[in-house]
Amino acid sequence: MANDKLKPICTLRELHESRFLVRRISYKKQPISAIIFAFEGNAYAYVNHCMHMHRPLNCEQDAIFDETGLYLRCSMHGFIFDPKTGECQSPVCFGQRLQALRLEEIDGTLYFAEKHLALID
Ligand code: FES
Structure with a gap:
């Protein structure tokens, strides 16, 4: 169906x-x-x-992870996010989620x- x-x-x-x-x-x-x-x-x-300034995470680089591969990273200002929950780990938007x-x-x-x-x- x-x-x-x-x-x-x-x-x-x-x-x-x-x-x-x-x-x-x-x-x-x-x-x-x-x-x-x-x-x-x-x-x-x-x-x-990204909830910070409303940009796609890959707006500045063709990447969505940080160099550790453990966090999503917005390429505009570098805010990082838990890949499993989308929760922002950076102070300005801490706790907000993708x-x-x-x-x-x-x-x-x-x-x-x-x-x-x-x-x-
Ligand atoms: S727009 Fe994403 S960190 Fe600033």
Whole structure:
């Protein structure tokens, strides 16, 4: 039975072969992008929008992790985030979270599982 909440992103293989993926999406009717990545063997996705000054995490560099690989890092001013929760670890925005996006994996394909999300080609 078709599930119109599911929007395909990539195969798990593509995810694990990439440092991260970016997909243009509409989320709650706003055009924006999403970052999708694997961390410690699990897939995560967030709206690509730093709460500090409203920039994509990869706005200045083609990277979303810091040099340790343990934290997401916004390339604009260097704020860092827990990859598992999206929680900001930097003082100015401490405790605020990136908007997490639900994912679902079916037969090796990863999908966004969000009702208010549409893919933009
Ligand atoms: S805009 Fe992300 S750290 Fe400033």
